[in-house]
Amino acid sequence: MTDTAKPTGELTLRTLAMPTDANPAGDIFGGWVMSQMDLASGIRAGERAHGRVVTAAVKEMAFELPVKIGDTLNVYTEITRVGRTSITLQVEAWAHRGRHRILEKVTAGIFIMVALDEDGKPTPLPVEG
Numbered sequence: 846m847t848d849t850a851k852p853t854g855e856l857t858l859r860t861l862a863m864p865t866d867a868n869p870a871g872d873i874f875g876g877w878v879m880s881q882m883d884l885a886s887g888i889r890a891g892e893r894a895h896g897r898v899v900t901a902a903v904k905e906m907a908f909e910l911p912v913k914i915g916d917t918l919n920v921y922t923e924i925t926r927v928g929r930t931s932i933t934l935q936v937e938a939w940a941h942r943g944r945h946r947i948l949e950k951v952t953a954g955i956f957i958m959v960a961l962d963e964d965g966k967p968t969p970l971p972v973e974g
């Protein structure tokens with residue numbers, strides 16, 4: 846990570862890593878981080894779909910750095926593809942370290958969200974605009 850590294854995408858979700866989200870060593874569970882990324886994907890894709898979406902797939906995730914108790918987790922999303930019913934997002938999670946003015950990328954992944962109709966079936970996305 847260099848000093849010039851910057852998040853890609855739109856800041857979609859911010860939250861605080863709490864002691865209840867950590868393992869006995871004080872590292873935040875990867876599953877908690879993933880769930881925040883899932884929520885951010887749901888918000889961004891739901892706004893694009895103007896309705897309900899579900900997570901169809903998560904791809905290529907790697908945990909590069911730990912998240913610690915007291916860090917603020919910032920999740921950035923970028924829509925990279927819009928299909929007939931699916932939206933692909935590049936999602937990055939960055940940790941703002943508690944007492945330090947440092948923002949570090951901790952993980953990134955590709956999330957595929959699908960728009961659903963009222964019967965829970967994939968439904969075509971609206972035209973943007």
Ligand SMILES: CCCCCCCCCCCCCCCC(=O)SCCNC(=O)CCNC(=O)[C@H](O)C(C)(C)COP(=O)(O)OP(=O)(O)OC[C@H]1O[C@@H](n2cnc3c(N)ncnc32)[C@H](O)[C@@H]1OP(=O)(O)O
Binds near residue numbers: 884892898902957959
């Ligand atoms: C009003 C404004 C509100 C705005 C503000 C909202 C805020 C609100 C925030 C809520 C935030 C919640 C965010 C948490 C969301 C969950 O956690 S949802 C729970 C976890 N996910 C699930 O339970 C999903 C379970 N799976 C399913 O229901 C079905 O498999 C699916 C995903 C609907 C797909 O059904 P299917 O019959 O396989 O559909 P199919 O027609 O074959 O494929 C549909 C599309 O999905 C793609 N696809 C399917 N599987 C895959 C795969 N494995 N890989 C890649 N693409 C795939 C297909 O390529 C296709 O894409 P298009 O070519 O149409 O673009």
